[in-house]
Amino acid sequence: MGRGIVALTLLACLWPLSASAGSVRQVPHGMEVTTDAGEKVRVLAYADGTFRVTVADDPSAAPQSLMVVHEADGEPEFRDDAKTASLTMPQARAQVGLSDGRLTVYNAAGEPLLDEYAPARMLTPVTVEGQPWLATRVQFNRGTDEGLYGLGQHQNRQMNYNGEDVELAQHNMAIAVPYLLSTRGYGILWDNASITRVGDPEPYELLKANWKADYFLGERLALSRPEPLIDYQYIRDQARWPEEAKAATVAATTGQNTQGNATQPQRVVWTGSFTPQASGTHKFRLYSSSYAKVFVDDREVLSRWRQNWNPWYHNFELDLEAGKPVNLRVEWEPNQGYIALFHADPLPPEDRHSVSFASEAGKAIDYYVVSGASMDGLVAGYRRLTGKAPMMPRWAYGFWQSRQRYETQDLLLGVLRQYREAKIPIDAIVQDWFYWPEDQWGSHTFDPKRFPDPAALVEQVHDLDARIMISVWPKFYPDTANGKELAARNFLYQRPLEAGQKDWVGPGYLNTFYDPYTPEARAIYFRQMREALVDKGFDAWWMDATEPDWHSNLSVEERAFQMTSPATGTPGAAIFNSYPLPHAEGVAEGLRAAQPDRRPFILTRSGFGGIQRASAALWSGDVAARWDDLRDQVSAGANLSISGIPNWTHDIGGFALEERFSKEQPEALPEWRELYLRWFQFGAFSPLFRSHGEYPFRETPIIAKDDPAMLEGLTYYHRLRYRLLPYIYTLAAGTWFEDGTIMRPLVMSFPGDRRAWNVDDEYLFGPALLVAPVSEFTARERKVYLPAGAGWFEAESGRRLEGGQEVTASAPRERMPLFVKAGSIVPTGRDVQSTGEEPQGPLTIHVFPGADGSFSLYEDQGEDMGYSRGEFARIPLVWNDAARTLTIGARVGRFPGMAATRRVGVVVHGDGRVGAVFAREPSRWVEYDGTATELEF
Template sequence: MLEPKLVAVTSRVIACAAALLGLTGTAWAGEVREVAHGMIVTTDAGQHVRVLAHADGTFRVTVADALPEGHPTTMVTAEADGAPVFRREGALATLVMPQASAEVGLADGRIVIRDPRGAVLLDEHAPARKLAPVTIEGQPWLATRVQFNRGTDEGLYGLGQHQNRQMNYNGEDVELAQHNMAIAVPYLVSTRGYGILWDNASITRVGDPQPYAKLSLDWRAQYFLGQRQVLDRREGTIDYQYLRDQARWPAEAKVATVAATTGQNTQGNATETQRVVWTGTFTPEAAGEHKFRLYSSSYAKVFADGKEVLSRWRQNWNPWYHTFALDLAAGKPVELRIEWEPNQGYIALEHADPLPPEDRHSVSFASEAGKAIDYYVVPAPTMDDAVAGYRRLTGKAPMMPRWAYGFWQSRQRYNTQAEVVGVMQAYRDRKIPIDAIVQDWFYWPEDSWGCHCFDPARFPDPAAMVEAVKALDGRVMISVWPKFYPDSANGRALREKGYLYERPLEAGQRDWVGKGYANTFYDPHPPGARALYWKQISDSLVPLGFDAWWMDATEPDWHSNLSVAERAYQMTSPATGVPGAAIFNAYPLVHAEGVAEGLRVAQPDQRPFILTRSGFGGIQRTSSALWSGDVAARWDDLRDQISAGLNLSLAGVPNWTHDIGGFAVEERYSKGDPAHLAEWRELYLRWFQFGAFSPLFRSHGEFPHRETYLVSEGDPAMLEGLTRYHRLRYRLLPYIYTLAAATHFEDATILRPLVMDFESDAKVWGIDDQYLFGPSIMVAPVTAFQARARQVYLPGGSDWHDALTGKRLSGGRTVTAAAPRERVPLFVRAGAIIPAGPDVQWTGEAPQGPLTLHVFAGADGRFTLYEDAGTDMGYARGEFARIPIVWNEATRTLTLGAREGSFPGMAAARRITVVLHDGTGSGDVFDMREGRALTYEGKPVTLAL
């Protein structure tokens, strides 16, 4: 192999010789030199392309005029450790690993990644590459972009959590920007056999590299108060998007307001109904799919040529985007009408022209600020391989405690410690299974946000509160924020060291509490800030015995009605001097790392549990689960949760949850309007059914109260339906906890888009309302009011058992599934083995009790049951047991293999009942408990069934 300097010199000599001979059309160009684990190519234009190999075949690609050292973010913890074979062939330099190869064009630096057979995974469109100088707060940065696979038909997934019902991102636009309901994880997974991790923390656009613009038309704007039209004028754009834009509201249309009842609406409620209607004619210059984003709160509808294309409601303190698209012909006008009931809310309409088809269907990342282009390509024959490769780069997902997979009850909020204990006691009295209760925000005195202390008038003895819950076999999670009032003791301590963001204070922003208080957030980027923040929590809250930590507003979100640009400006790190625009998406990761590290030191043999509203690449390594934010209690929002959670899971985050019932509710529900009670109850039931088959099972929201026995009051059928899924969740804990263990040991995924397991069946690529819960159970949530049946696609390549009837159905077709109000359609794959436990009231009750093995005939199957002590770190020391279970369809035999391993408290013998489901139809499969019984003592056993 040539020495690095000799390779570069040889390249120059050959290029010069070719030029002298007049062979410029075929000349080798550029320079290349080998470095540890890879190579650096210098193109004709002087741009450097560094490619480094990891042992698993992952390639890191860095492109810049001057290559930076280190990593641009803290996402990636792995360093290159591969030993690639280097090849120089003509105008290409190549690194070859057993799993993939990376080619770089010496002239232009074009990247091509191939699988071991030579098939192209990623093919860069070099002319789209961008490294454009930008100045941010006087500092030099680069706006960056890459584009691959122009005109592709591959399926694309991941990217975190986005609630616009986008499943397959091919042809879609996604903006990666942390928000209350949006989680930016820049990892994209393809059906072509790779994942790509974009290592940049600034605002990033996947798809269209340009931001959408306000739709500029000659809008007719009609303002109404009640039935009276008070103003009719022309407006160029629809733009009441942010707090500052409210100053432009016309005086004629203003109304008086009264204080809000939720404690969070910063503007109050209008005493007279406002309404605005905008109408305008849009004549597109370009044909094709025009993309639109409506940023809105309150009630908003959009019509195109009289047809409704969007109808949404959202709380005023939490507006965000809803997207829609119109396929339009060039020069053919379309009449747009927007109807809005402001109630002091926010609205804006944005638009993007069609992209050329080859650009619309491509893989494109564009970021606002960086020092280089930096990304990782993970070769992944399966999507499970893609998730595993992501976690090798960014960190393993530690095991959560077993109790975390039970039921969580929360409320916005419990006002006294008596309420907290009383709710847990009420569940126990009614024998409704539960494990955890949550103390949400504002347990502190009104003027003391950030004190990490309790208001003694309402919580006279918080330690006793925690002990009382634990005496009821429960757990308590406490809400902790990165927010501080600057004149509090903790706020002053942070501020003295430069660890508080100053710009929110300089802007004079006040929050919604009481008279409104000046507030800001701490800056977690300096290690000293994380250490001090943790010390403040450790000194005051850890000794009280809390089991879990709810980290709210971790975007950070100090005001929901500021623009992203204003939020970025206010996030500029006072301690590091890094502009907020360059690190906009990174906050939740570094914040969670500080708390996780603190917990591991303070409680070294206890599994940490963190619930955080936002995340970034690598968040799974911090023992964090994520949730979908303050979503609205609407049927559309329920539907949107499904694709949001599925794509977050494919972005590598295994533990996710949502507020069952939706956090924020319309007044028709919160005021208990009898005309809407039936819809509220059904919405909650359907959401609860989805929650029972989510990684974490958690109810939370504003009034009406969500406790099972309260939300169903006066509706015995609803109470039975809810309680059924409490009990089924707990019976399925052996299955669910095994799935949870697999996320750590095997980098598995609990919440599985159908494309993960049935990629060859192209019909599943875009299905956004069905999924697999683990490898065996397919869930088809009902997301429409009064629906008592729904269409369900049964993927090909497998037979399926209808869990409600027991009948076996062939795959590769759509069926009409019965969906009574109190039941969710479930289907189980033929060959599945699903272990279930006894009826219990909490996860710690009889964890080594009798087991029921549900075996679903129709195909060979296997399942390996995992068990451990449940809460300690023993699993990391090898203290766990596995029982391999195999079903042989041809011989109709079930074999329980020899138990592998052990752990403290493990039962030597287990009573096991085997129930065979043969597909003939005998009722609800999980209600069946009669079958072949045996005592398993750890030795192999084979049963003929």
């Protein structure tokens, strides 16, 4: 380090600093380079080998991060020469070019992880609501073949993002977490809360294709006219409907569940010819609701349905040749819906396959480069920067039942009693929105006619050995007492009120959200919540619409304008993605203060980097009940999980249904039941197991009442989930103790198997289980890729298969393909009705030979904060494959209520027996008193 300082001093004496000569100086924990152009590139080191990189005229002026809570603490070795300066930590080295500020990061072996393309770096002044901001961009690793993952939740069936475009913009179904992980061994946390594009830095444009638009009312062609674009994307665009076609669309004004005055079915058909100007892969996005189809040269390339108040993007690609036209046709049934078609030309191959971030508004380029020897190490590095993921209560990993919505407390209690009477396991039930009087959203009070005694409701749920979660929104009617209190302190957004926007309740009410960007506002919000709800004993908190989504189908520009922070004056465009983080943190901090020895549980629809530290789980929003949407959940949940947020769930069955399902048309009933059953199978192997949605009702005893085979299938997965709780709860503990990930894309465990990188319809549930959901109607088998480097046991048959191959797995309607990796140890419990029933009961240890294996079974009290004080126990389990011995090691630790002795049975699979592996009874039993014992097989 001393030589570097001396060299810098000599250079300064020999060559005076000027705009034509880059320079470097040391700063605490790092260095700051001034480039030939006068840009300053500051690099700070962390003890774990992470580097923070800030590019600005004055890097110290970069704003305080909302995501990152850990300050630089590394003591790097500093070196510089005439061309570069570098910081070296044991894990990685960061090098910056003095002339152009080009960043290169190397791992400990000297291999390049990240190589910046300096000409793409951008700091462009922009004005946002009269304030000076910067549009920013960086690009790395041009022409790369690495695998790229993370970025939160995006429901476009994208697994490996290399070659893909992702827009980070909060939405009902899209969660923006700006953390990207690479198979090269690095992650990038991009510290910017504005809308950010990863991949193509430019927004897609509306497709111009010389469209001919035919508008039909019933079977009658009402109008035919040329149109330059397909663009009815937002509420504001509905005014462009032609008068001749307005009969079926005039009521599409609120963007919510408004019923129109139309009586005629109608459709629109656009036909056009598109001549590409460049050869290559052209990318398209259809933004749509209702029924929409896209055809290319009469070949269907897209067919989707979405509920009309929640349209979203659907991606497709076409390989096209420059100058060669293609014929396009878009068929749409508006039904008061929304549509727009977007397109992007091909990027040059070296840019298409690169790592690029571009944001609309910031004060600097600011990002963190995390190095790690594995994907798990990259997740750990992210959590070191943004905060640990606290443990959830054990009951959270049981089954959750919800409905949109339980209208009375008697109805909710009746559903819970149905489960208990049917002896179907359940742990939590949910009271969704609108328990308050109609005109009092935000009051957090109960309508006394429907909920006469909320405290008694909670007590009765607890008496049934269950927990209750309640919906609580950041939304307020301005004339409620809570809304008035917040508005008096300038903590209530006024622009939605000034716009006159009304919601979909009753006659429609003016509404807005609170501003969570100051500690005082968050404290008032939680105090209001505590006085009305927390003190009544509710167990968990469903924080809905946290994008914030105060009015569906506003344009992005209108949403950004309306969410400008009243308290801080920060433009909404600059903080667009961050709202859910301070909101969840405020509630979590309040709960920890009010209930200091109780684990909080928050379920929030949206998230941002760091949301895991707020004891928050996320879910995938108001997804549609269709097979495509079921499949899209797999890559969405896997990428959110690898982004560092371990607790994720989805509405089993899909939230919103087509009329053929919601009206229970007899011809559609078999498909609806099969869709729900397949989704339920997937849900049983999701981090959180939760059923929710609109009518028809989803409760197991109700949905399967006339279908004994369906009831058996659903009940099977209820019980299998509960038998696997010792395994699942250990995975849950691992998210805190080892920074673990429950739902794992295949690449996490098999980074050397390049075929596994792109698998978007399978995942690992912990280290042992490979899950392959079925997402096609009437499918009774499916192709499953078994990753190379391991053997696999088919869970339903017990047969052993080698990895590195695709197999055809049996998939009867009532069962989903499930495989167990050879070398795994999976502890299970007995059949119980809740997680609170015999948590210290007998254990069965399932051993899957073929490789050495180990598992450290975790147990604790289940609900208190004792785990953070060291009040837990571990039972180490080790399988020696060559010796065929299982060692049940000496128990380590203890906790209140721990059983002194346990009955432990062992099943060693692979002996040729046929049948479901987790249904097998132990061949050996031992009485375990905490001392080590070795068993031979």
